[in-house]
Amino acid sequence: MSAVIEVTDETFDQVVLKSDKPVMVEYWADWCGPCKQVAPVIEELAQAHGDKVTIVKMDTNVNPVTPANNHVLGLPTIQVYVGGELVKAFKGAKAKSVLLGAIEEYL
Numbered sequence: 001m002s003a004v005i006e007v008t009d010e011t012f013d014q015v016v017l018k019s020d021k022p023v024m025v026e027y028w029a030d031w032c033g034p035c036k037q038v039a040p041v042i043e044e045l046a047q048a049h050g051d052k053v054t055i056v057k058m059d060t061n062v063n064p065v066t067p068a069n070n071h072v073l074g075l076p077t078i079q080v081y082v083g084g085e086l087v088k089a090f091k092g093a094k095a096k097s098v099l100l101g102a103i104e105e106y107l
Helices: 012-017 033-049 065-069 096-104
Strands: 023-028 054-059 077-082 085-091
Touching (some): 012 054, 023 033, 023 096, 033 054, 033 096, 077 096, 085 096
Parallel strands (some): 023 054
Antiparallel strands (some): 023 077
């Protein structure tokens, strides 16, 4: 079972912006090669730190509104939100150490 939660345009506000925990969002699409590379890393982070940080992913093929509103220009894009505010953003597949570093201060 995946520890990563799927979010949609409809649930983004509630799950991400209103969360009382920091949230890492991965924007992805099934045609995106680097997204497939980073997916297992995101899953590992969710399994290891899901009690302290909510980790979600959004399929940009079926959810076009939120990525457009959040200036997602390339995939994968990974964003970290704390208290409803965007605090960090990365474009492209990143190493586990980089992604862990993005949430480490919140663990």
